Amino acid sequence: MIIQKHSHKHIFLKITIDIVLVVIFWAAAYGSCYYLNTQQIAQIKNQADSSRIITQKAIAAKVAAREAKKKEPVYITLPGAQKIRAIVEDYLLPSSMWAIVSKTHPIPVDYTPASLKIPDVDTNTSKSELERSVRSDIAAPLKTMFDQANAAGYQLMIGSGYRAATLQASYFNSLASSVGEETANQSIARPGQSEHQTGLATDISMTSQQCYLNECFADTSDGQWLVNNSYKYGFVLRYPKGKETITGYQYEPWHFRYVGIDLATALHDSGLTLDEVWSYLETALNTLKSNGAI
Numbered sequence: 092m093i094i095q096k097h098s099h100k101h102i103f104l105k106i107t108i109d110i111v112l113v114v115i116f117w118a119a120a121y122g123s124c125y126y127l128n129t130q131q132i133a134q135i136k137n138q139a140d141s142s143r144i145i146t147q148k149a150i151a152a153k154v155a156a157r158e159a160k161k162k163e164p165v166y167i168t169l170p171g172a173q174k175i176r177a178i179v180e181d182y183l184l185p186s187s188m189w190a191i192v193s194k195t196h197p198i199p200v201d202y203t204p205a206s207l208k209i210p211d212v213d214t215n216t217s218k219s220e221l222e223r224s225v226r227s228d229i230a231a232p233l234k235t236m237f238d239q240a241n242a243a244g245y246q247l248m249i250g251s252g253y254r255a256a257t258l259q260a261s262y263f264n265s266l267a268s269s270v271g272e273e274t275a276n277q278s279i280a281r282p283g284q285s286e287h288q289t290g291l292a293t294d295i296s297m298t299s300q301q302c303y304l305n306e307c308f309a310d311t312s313d314g315q316w317l318v319n320n321s322y323k324y325g326f327v328l329r330y331p332k333g334k335e336t337i338t339g340y341q342y343e344p345w346h347f348r349y350v351g352i353d354l355a356t357a358l359h360d361s362g363l364t365l366d367e368v369w370s371y372l373e374t375a376l377n378t379l380k381s382n383g384a385i
């Protein structure tokens with residue numbers, strides 16, 4: 092009886108020990124697996140995080156480089172002139188301050204500047220209000236130039252500023268009917284080929300109308316002052332003497348075009364016309380476009 096009791100106890104203890112061992116073994120195995128899994132997950136997570144950071148940094152660097160390229164200044168150096176910074180505009184548009192409008196570079200006949208105004212200077216009151224207007228953004232530099240001319244003792248006025256293509260057509264047809272189209276086209280542009288349509292060109296004369304739209308204006312002290320000083324205010328004599336075959340027009344000492352002080356100064360210093368430097372502007376424009384600035 093005693094032996095049997097002892098035997099039961101012994102078996103019970105053995106089973107208990109076995110269970111405890113199994114539990115310990117299982118816990119150890121599970122614990123090590125759990126530890127390894129956590130380690131691996133953390134490692135994978137770290138790798139994913141660092142590769143995401145690298146990708147984000149690479150994208151940010153590319154965006155920054157592209158933005159820097161867009162802002163990169165583009166310069167133009169005309170012969171005999173200081174280098175100037177190219178304005179960030181599409182010069183092929185008639186709204187550009189550097190647009191070229193000529194027999195070879197016409198603009199759409201329905202183009203109208205976004206904003207026009209009569210500048211606060213003397214104007215030829217026999218002309219319509221529209222024709223006495225210029226593009227609003229050149230009214231101020233025009234006034235500054237006229238004020239300076241006035242301070243120097245000259246009395247200037249605007250004869251003609253903005254001209255719609257329809258008005259240009261009537262001027263052209265009127266002259267062409269008496270002298271023929273070819274001769275008329277030496278002094279008057281066809282519709283779509285006149286700078287006046289951009290609102291950036293003005294025909295300037297003396298308030299006395301002495302030598303009004305006449306070559307003799309070049310010999311007056313007013314005309315001389317203009318040709319020697321207009322560039323300081325952003326205006327250039329667009330159809331100079333001796334450049335008739337390049338510009339396509341007769342000498343017009345009264346016709347001034349606004350291009351901004353930088354380009355006007357470079358044109359003045361180089362002695363070149365807008366037609367002659369157009370290739371320089373085109374090159375700058377293409378660079379601006381490839382840089383993504385336009």
Ligand SMILES: [Zn+2]
Nearest residue numbers: 292293294346
């Ligand atoms: Zn003109």
